[in-house]
Every structure is written in C-alpha cells, then in structure tokens.
Amino acid sequence: MTTTLSRSATALDQHRERNTDQAALEALRKRVAEAGVEYIYYQSVTVTGRVVGKVVPADQLVRNAEKGVQMHRTVMADFQVTRDGTLLGGGAEAAEFTALPDLDTFAVLPWDTSVGRFFCRLYEPEHRPDNGGQPLATDPRGNLRRLHAAFTERTGLELRSGCEPEMTWTGPGLEAHARPDSSPAYRLDLLEQSRPIYRKVIGYARAMGFTMIEGDYEDPGQIELNWMFDHADLTADRLITYRQICRQVARELGVRASFMPKPATGMMGNGCHHNISLWRGEENVLAEPGRRDLHLTELGRHALGGILTHAAASMAVMGPTVNSYKRYWDSGQFAPSQINWGMDNKTCTVRLSANGRLEVKLPDAMVNPYLSHAILLGAVADGLDNRIDPGEPQQGSSYDTQSRFARLPLNLGEALEVFAADEVVKNALGAEALGLYHAYKSDEWARFCGHVTDWEHMMYEEDTP
Structure with missing residues (x-):
C-alpha cells in the first residue's frame, strides 16, 4: 500500500512513494514475467561515466522498488586511490548511499532476455542526522534531472539534444586501407565490412527503445551510429546504454570497441558532438518559423553566448582524459x-546547422553526458540571464585565426585550472561533485606527468652525446 507523505518527507521518501504505486508496480511485474526476466541490474553512473551497480533476482522487484540497493559512496569516484594513498569520495569509513530505481527506465537486455535493468537515482542514507534522505550530491544523473527540471520551471524551456558517438572498432577482418593523405570516410565497402557490427548494435538499440536514424564509416575502424534527438535527460541515458550495447557486441564478435578519444597519431579523434536546441512546448525557440537560411533568434544568440563564454571552463568535462587533448592538436x-x-562551419567550436541546432563540437567519446549536459544547461541559463553576445560568426577556417573568447585549454592540467574557477560550472555540477571530479582528474594528470612514455624513449634514450 502507498503511504501518506508528511510535510517533512525527504526526496528519498517522495521517490519511494512513486515507486510503491500499485498500478505501476503491477504493470511492471507483468512485463517482467512476460519477458521471462530472472535477474535485474540496478545501475548508476559515476562521475567519470562508468556504469556500476548490483544484480538482484527479479523476484525481489517489489522490495527493491521501495528499498533500492546500497553501495559504498567511494564508488562514485571508481574506488580510486590517489598517488598519496587517499581513497577519493570520503574514505573507507564513509557512509553508504541508497540507489533507488526509476521504474520508467526498466528495459530487457535484448542479448539475454533473462536479464533486465533500471537506472537509479542516489540518496543519502536515512540514518544520517543532517542530510538523511536527500539526493547524493555526487550523483551526476540525479543532478542533471534536478537541474533540468529547475531550468524548465524557471524559463518554460526544455533542452533537447542528440549525440554523435564516434568510436573505434578493431579486430580480425576490420583492417582498413587508404591512400596516403586520404581518408576512407563514407566508403560503403568498409561499412559493408562492418555490417556484423552495425546490424547488432542497431538491432539491440532498437530493442531498448532507440529510434536509430543513420550511420557512417569515418576513419580506419571508426563508425558513428546516430539516434533521434530527445529530452537531454533521455539522451544522456541512451548514450550510456549505447556504450554498454557496443561493449556487448564486441564481446559477441570477438573484436574490440574503444571510445578512446585519440586512438593513434594521425588518426581522426573520436568525438561525441552534442547537437542542442531549446524548446517551448513543440517549438524550437532557436529557429524562426518559415526561414530557410541559417539564422539564430535573439534568444538563441544569448544561449550561444553563454556556451562560448564557459567553453574553456567546460573542457575538463568535455575532454575528460589526458588522451582527449591529442584530438585538439x-x-x-x-x-x-x-x-x-x-554558420555550418565544421572548424568552429559551435556550428549552427539546419533547423536551429547548435552543434557543440568539444565533447569527445569518453564524456560523461550527465556532466556535459549539466554544464551546457548552466551556460545557456547564464547566457539568457545576462544576454551574452556571441559576436559575429567565423568566416572561413578557424585554424589560423584568434578568438575573442578565452583560449582553448590544450592539456588536462590547463583545463582543470579554469574548470575549478568558473562559478557557473560549479553551480551546475554542485560544489561537492565538482570537487570530487577535480580531485580525480588532478590525480590522473599527476600520474601522467610522472609516467615515462614510449615517446620519451624514442626521443631521448640515445640522444646524447
């Protein structure tokens, strides 16, 4: 039976109330039974974009809908221990958190229909006297949902987005050859060579609710498969699911699937461009009805101004790894x-494309989509509130010009410096999540700076005398 909420009901209480709705639970129980689901993953996403969770027998569905599952909070930083021995996220003595499923995210895994999954939102445990039952501050998925809801309530606008997830597939039978200084992009023969991959990926994605729309071959082993844009929260969930699908397909075919941003020197990088638009109801307010030319509304220009103003500070999230910055060089x-x-200029940070979409080209294939969309929401809101002017569009190539905006950071260390100093970014992610992410990535940068690479051996091992 459902319970009556008191005035002091916490966010956890409210979520449990929704999850114990008898009609919703009965419909879900029926779906689980008809699909033959025996096990369910209760999954969450860490600050780095890693998927974590627990597996529970499906006959515990009703219990888990109300109780969720418990995990140690340091999992939100991947149980990472820094170079000085600090366990990030609170240490071994830190309290666990409660992961409560969003029932509308249930899906059956098409490669094994005995298994289903939920995405979860994370909460402080009830027993904590100061913040028991409140949202876990380091939960990037929960933060995006709250931030987006508040943005919509304040502005009447909804952020919709579509991602372009490039990735590299390697293994037997996937070798690609191109003429020197030429690209194999769009070669149908190489797409045909990759047919076992795209058939499985598209098939599994459709089974999990994606509307798949198109795909192409872009560089040796690099394939991009796209799905229909949607509410930014759903797009972020789908990008995480897409990565899981690709990893499963790689296991089945005996090949490797990598989202590494720069697989090799001279190769194209793996990006994950975010195509965003702002909607009031079913109207995209970035475009003016009836116009066929590329044009931004005044509101669209202010939103763009905010994105460009905070682009440098966003780089630690958009390019989240040491390897990410090889792509920009x-x-x-x-x-x-x-x-x-x-205007339709692929050399720019943001490209205005058809139908009033802003293509943000900074994010790469390892981006955490909950963090990237949260920062974009914060930047858009700042642009709207302060009527920020983006300036005139770039004419011609960007590669031999200078911008009036801040310089693009060219390594992770530089990116982390401006990341931590930007108040809009801090407010979008929350101080605790930003601090945890900054600590994690600072340790990653320090480890790289202290590591001797093959390049250094090639350059210096026998260079003197």
Whole structure:
C-alpha cells in the first residue's frame, strides 16, 4: 500500500512513494514475467561515466522498488586511490548511499532476455542526522534531472539534444586501407565490412527503445551510429546504454570497441558532438518559423553566448582524459582549435546547422553526458540571464585565426585550472561533485606527468652525446 507523505518527507521518501504505486508496480511485474526476466541490474553512473551497480533476482522487484540497493559512496569516484594513498569520495569509513530505481527506465537486455535493468537515482542514507534522505550530491544523473527540471520551471524551456558517438572498432577482418593523405570516410565497402557490427548494435538499440536514424564509416575502424534527438535527460541515458550495447557486441564478435578519444597519431579523434536546441512546448525557440537560411533568434544568440563564454571552463568535462587533448592538436581534422562559432562551419567550436541546432563540437567519446549536459544547461541559463553576445560568426577556417573568447585549454592540467574557477560550472555540477571530479582528474594528470612514455624513449634514450 502507498503511504501518506508528511510535510517533512525527504526526496528519498517522495521517490519511494512513486515507486510503491500499485498500478505501476503491477504493470511492471507483468512485463517482467512476460519477458521471462530472472535477474535485474540496478545501475548508476559515476562521475567519470562508468556504469556500476548490483544484480538482484527479479523476484525481489517489489522490495527493491521501495528499498533500492546500497553501495559504498567511494564508488562514485571508481574506488580510486590517489598517488598519496587517499581513497577519493570520503574514505573507507564513509557512509553508504541508497540507489533507488526509476521504474520508467526498466528495459530487457535484448542479448539475454533473462536479464533486465533500471537506472537509479542516489540518496543519502536515512540514518544520517543532517542530510538523511536527500539526493547524493555526487550523483551526476540525479543532478542533471534536478537541474533540468529547475531550468524548465524557471524559463518554460526544455533542452533537447542528440549525440554523435564516434568510436573505434578493431579486430580480425576490420583492417582498413587508404591512400596516403586520404581518408576512407563514407566508403560503403568498409561499412559493408562492418555490417556484423552495425546490424547488432542497431538491432539491440532498437530493442531498448532507440529510434536509430543513420550511420557512417569515418576513419580506419571508426563508425558513428546516430539516434533521434530527445529530452537531454533521455539522451544522456541512451548514450550510456549505447556504450554498454557496443561493449556487448564486441564481446559477441570477438573484436574490440574503444571510445578512446585519440586512438593513434594521425588518426581522426573520436568525438561525441552534442547537437542542442531549446524548446517551448513543440517549438524550437532557436529557429524562426518559415526561414530557410541559417539564422539564430535573439534568444538563441544569448544561449550561444553563454556556451562560448564557459567553453574553456567546460573542457575538463568535455575532454575528460589526458588522451582527449591529442584530438585538439591536429588542426584540419574537424576538431576545434578556437572558441568560436560559425554558420555550418565544421572548424568552429559551435556550428549552427539546419533547423536551429547548435552543434557543440568539444565533447569527445569518453564524456560523461550527465556532466556535459549539466554544464551546457548552466551556460545557456547564464547566457539568457545576462544576454551574452556571441559576436559575429567565423568566416572561413578557424585554424589560423584568434578568438575573442578565452583560449582553448590544450592539456588536462590547463583545463582543470579554469574548470575549478568558473562559478557557473560549479553551480551546475554542485560544489561537492565538482570537487570530487577535480580531485580525480588532478590525480590522473599527476600520474601522467610522472609516467615515462614510449615517446620519451624514442626521443631521448640515445640522444646524447
């Protein structure tokens, strides 16, 4: 039976109330039984974008809908121990958190229909006297949902987005050859060579509710498969699910699936461009009805101004790894080198494309979509509130010009410096989540700076005398 909430009901109480609705539970029980689901993953996403969780027999569905599952809070930083021996996220003595499923995220895994999954939102345990039952501050998925809901309530606008997840597939039978200084992009023969991959990925994605729309072959082993844009919260969930699908397909086919941003020197990087638009009901307010030319409304220009103003500070999230910054060093390979915008200009940080979409080209294939969309929401809100002017669009190539906006950070260390100093970014992620992410990535940068690489051996091992 459902319970009556008191005035002091916590966020956890409210979520439990929704999850114990008898009609919703009965419909879900029926779906689980008809699909033959025996086990269910209760999954969450860490600050780095890693999927974590627990598996529970399906006959515990009603119990878990109300109680959720418990995990140690340091999992939100992947149980990472820093170089000085600190366990990030609170240490071994820190309290666990409660992961409560969002019932509308249930899906059956199409590669094994005996298994289902939920996405969960995370809460402080009830017994904590100061913040028991409140949202876990380091839960990136829960934060995005709350931030987006508040943005919509305040502005009447909804952020919709579509991602372009590039990735590299390697293994037997996937070798690709191209002429020197030429690209194999769009070659149908290589797409056909990859047919076992795209058939399985698209098939599994459709079974999990994606509307798949198109895909292509772009560089040796690099395939991009796209699905229909949607509410930003759903797009973020689907990107996480897409990565899980790709990893499963790789296991089945005996090949490797990598989202590494820059697989090799001279190769195209793996990006994850975010195509965003702002909607009031079913109207995209970035575009003016009836116009066929590329044009931004005044509201759209202010939103764009906010994105460009905070682009440098967003880089620690958009390019989240040491390897990410190799992608921005190779000019002419469609990755931005200046913070600017242009009309259908693929050299720019933000490209205005058809139908009033802003293509943000900074995010790469390892981006945490909950963090990236949260920062974009914060930047858009700042642009709207302060009527920020993006300036005139870039004409021609960006690779030999200078921007009026802040310089694009060119390594993770530089990116972390401006990341921590930006109040809009801090407010979008929350101080605790930003602090945990900053600590994790600072340790990653320090480890890299202290590591001797093959490049250093090649350059210096026998260089003197």
